[in-house]
Amino acid sequence: MNSKVVTIVFIGLCLLLLLSVGGSFWDGTFDLLLHGSPVSKFPETLFVFWLGMSQAGVLLSVFLLIMNVKIHRRTSLLLELSSLCGLLVSGAFALFYSEQISVNVNFYGIGIVGFISLLFFTTHLASADSTESLALCNEMLKIRRPLAWIILPTMFWVDSILCLDFASAHDPVWQGALFPLYVVSGIFYLGLALLVVLLSFENYYNRRTERFLMLCSWFISVLFLWMLLVKGEGCISSFVFACVVPQFLFVKAVRENLWSRLMVALCILFGFLLKCDFVVCHRESRLILDFKFADASLLFAGAALFVAAFFGVRLLLSRFFENDEILMGEVNENDDDADIEEKKDVYCSPFSAPEFKVVRLPVLCGILVGVAHGYFTSDWAGLVEPVAAYVSCVLVCLQPFVHLGLSKKYREGKNK
Amino acid sequence: MSMFANAVACLLCLIFAFVLCLQKGMLRITLLMLIAVMTSCLYTSFAGNLAIPALESYPFRMVALTFCVYTTRLRENRRRYMVLAQTFWLWVELVGCVSLLQVGEEAPWIRLAAIAEIALGCCFMAKISREIEFGLIVLWMAVWMFF
Incomplete structure (x- = not known):
């Protein structure tokens, strides 16, 4: 990562933020910045924008993984991290301007998507960390695609419900x-x-x-x-x-x-x-x-927060990002993803693929919990699928530890 | 839409899928998909009344059917892409049904259930022979025409 450029961009954004805050004193909109106003809808716009950003990275990463599109690990890690930082910024806007934001958002659904995105990112980090236990790395690598299969429909579901709710409540x-x-x-x-x-x-x-x-x-x-x-x-x-x-x-x-x-x-x-x-x-x-300096201040504040959070975490975790498969500098067309080795697909009969074996029990448990949740709350549209996905993802993520624990116990028993 | 207009739409989807099968390379396939989407939109706007809420997603349902038929011609990972294409169709239909419910109109739940069942059935298929391919296309056409 080019730390010098990142620092310049961050300082530039902070200067623009200061300039626009100064401008808001000049055009008399500073009060809007501090306390908000029922008339100003810009905080809501920014909330929606960053909410979109919070879905974009993981959605793309998961989609490419499912479609077998070969991308570098660093690329997908960046996408996943950007999603989490987007969620942080949208959360900050929701917190500071809760009175201005009238969008009817299923916060539990968004929270579940955020949590499973975090799980996805963490498993990716753990599978990238070759300095730790190689067995754990391999186990984590096995659950990445099954997690992607669970996350993709969840994101589609949550986003669709969010849009439909927004349309019916906000603007017909x-x-x-x-x-x-x-x-x-x-x-x-x-x-x-x-x-x-x-x-x-x-x-x-x-x-x-x-x-x-x-x-x-x-x-x-x-x-x-x-x-x-x-x-x-x-x-x-x-x-x-x-x-x-x-x-x-x-x-x-x-x-x-x-x-x-x-x-x-x-x-x-x-x-x-x-x-x-x-x-x-x-x-x-x-x-x-209808330009206002208060709007510009909010825009730059959001961008600065995103840059600080994203590149802060990126620097902290640089050893995971810059691993053995790194490819720095410009690449020409012929070299595109050339260093990623192609795995030949092997035919698997129905329901016998390794991915299916990983997801079958967790997804079954997840569906049962989701249905039970729907039955007891009578909310079949909003949270049934996210709750099912949440339970499934947690159970899928526990599997590597169970496997490792069992194999350790087995080895100890054999040694005795 | 009338039965005849539905049948023409289905025929268009089959033609798109056939032409897509003949293409090679990301750019050519994407260009053809784009042409398919544009033609579907134009066809829907000429053949149907756009004030009807159910027709909003009609072009995308056509695209989904095209994808489904196209996946029968794939050589690798056919089952996976077939299920994915049907899931896309299912998603378009589900969103359509929920939005129709919101405006107080009757939603085609049978169509949704039929697509879900076929998609589930595809997961169980071991080898997809020519006959099964043909059977699947006929089933999708039947769902398109009659539900």
């Missing part, structure tokens, strides 16, 4: 089957843009991610146009930032320059922020047209 315009699809695909796209930004700090360039980003931008464009056609509403400025600007990546000069690449990825993030603002405030480009 968004009510319908399209909004959850739109949001989940947007979160996925956001994860890719975030990945490009994070990899830039690592002096690392993965052309596959960039290609994937370009291809996804087309699908997001079609989704946006369909939304416009069906609902008659859409944020044009967010479309320009998030869907039109990424097309510049077709130009080789833009694609191969670190700064232009970074600018395109940041434009996508800004476009997503504009989209969140549009959904919350129902006004096109309110953030730009």
Whole structure:
């Protein structure tokens, strides 16, 4: 990681924060910053934006793992860590501006997703730590994909329910089957843009991610146009930032320059922020047209907190990130992921795959607990799946320790 | 949508899947998928009334059916991708059903249950022969047309 650049970025963000706080004194919006206001919806916009960020990293990491897309361990660790830091920032906004945030959020669902994301990240760290017990490493490696199989549907479920609840309680315009699809695909796209930004700090360039980003931008464009056609509403400025600007990546000069690449990825993030603002405030480009220094202060405060948390943890855990499979510096097209060895898939008959053997009992227990929860609380939509996923993930994570404990006992018995 | 429009949509999905099977390379497959999504959206807007809430996700249901049919032609990890494609379809349908319930309309729960059952059945399949492939496509078409 380029610590010098990270420090410059962090100091830059802090200076911008100070400048905008000073500006808020000048335009008389400082009170909004301290106490909030029922009129100002920007804290809510930022809460929604960071909530989206908190899902993006893990969703992308889990999806790529399930789809067998080979990425470096460091790349997926960065994604997972970014999710946790996003959750921290959204939690901070929810805490400080609880009165302004009127979004009906299933906090338990989000909390469960956060917890299982943390478990996923921790198992990834443990499987990466080759200095510790090799047996534990191997056991942890075995449960990564089963965990991914549990986390992916949970995230889809929680996000969909969140969107449907938001639409029914907040704005009936968004009510319908399209909004959850739109949001989940947007979160996925956001994860890719975030990945490009994070990899830039690592002096690392993965052309596959960039290609994937370009291809996804087309699908997001079609989704946006369909939304416009069906609902008659859409944020044009967010479309320009998030869907039109990424097309510049077709130009080789833009694609191969670190700064232009970074600018395109940041434009996508800004476009997503504009989209969140549009959904919350129902006004096109309110953030730009109705600019307030208090809003800018909140924006920079969130970004600074994210940068501090993310790179702080990244520095602390650098030995896990920078392990034996590291690949520093720019890589050319031919070398893309060339150091990852391909494993040939072996045919497994139904229900006999090693992954299935790991998940069968935990998932069964999880489903039983979920159903019992649904039966006793009569809340079948909100928490049944997250509770089932929570129990399943905890049980899956306990398995390596049980296996290791049993094998140790067996060895001791044999020695006696 | 009328039965005829549904049948045409199903035919379109089969054509998309067939053309997708002929392609090689990430860029060409993605371009074709994009064309499939765009055509599905255009078809839905011309053939149906967009004011009907059930038609909001119709193009994505078409895309899901295309994916399902396409996975029968895969050579590696076919069962896994088949289940994934059906799970995607299930998710689109589930979200559609819940949103229809929210606006006070009747949701097609039988379709949802049928897709779930086929997806579950696919998990049990050891070898997917040509006959089973054909049977699955017929089942998906039946779910599309009659439920």
